[in-house]
Amino acid sequence: MREHSPSSCRGCDPAFRVSEADIDRVLAAPMFQSAEHAVPDNVYESRLALCRACPKLAGGTTCIVCGCYVRVAAKLKARSCPMPGNSQWQAYAAQ
Ligand code: SF4
Numbered sequence: 001m002r003e004h005s006p007s008s009c010r011g012c013d014p015a016f017r018v019s020e021a022d023i024d025r026v027l028a029a030p031m032f033q034s035a036e037h038a039v040p041d042n043v044y045e046s047r048l049a050l051c052r053a054c055p056k057l058a059g060g061t062t063c064i065v066c067g068c069y070v071r072v073a074a075k076l077k078a079r080s081c082p083m084p085g086n087s088q089w090q091a092y093a094a095q
Contacts, residue, residue, distance in 0.1 A: 047074035
């Protein structure tokens with residue numbers, strides 16, 4: 001079991017740090033390849049570009065507003081940016 005400080009969060013405690021390879025493994029699951037659940041690549045890239053420029057991104061992986069790994073959250077049609085009052089990207093609905 002990993003040790004961590006009770007006063008730290010997933011975004012800043014090294015005990016919770018995930019690698020890009022860990023995230024790649026999550027994204028290899030069928031759900032993330034499914035047109036039913038996953039956004040088109042261009043939408044995914046534009047969502048990630050907004051996250052990379054956002055001050056709420058911690059460690060290059062984690063949104064500190066919701067605690068999600070943005071490479072995972074941004075892949076899903078139903079998700080939207082959780083920034084209160086200033087959402088950077090919205091749930092995806094094909095036009
Ligand atoms: S999901 Fe929204 S609040 Fe979180 S890092 Fe991305 S742009 Fe920022």
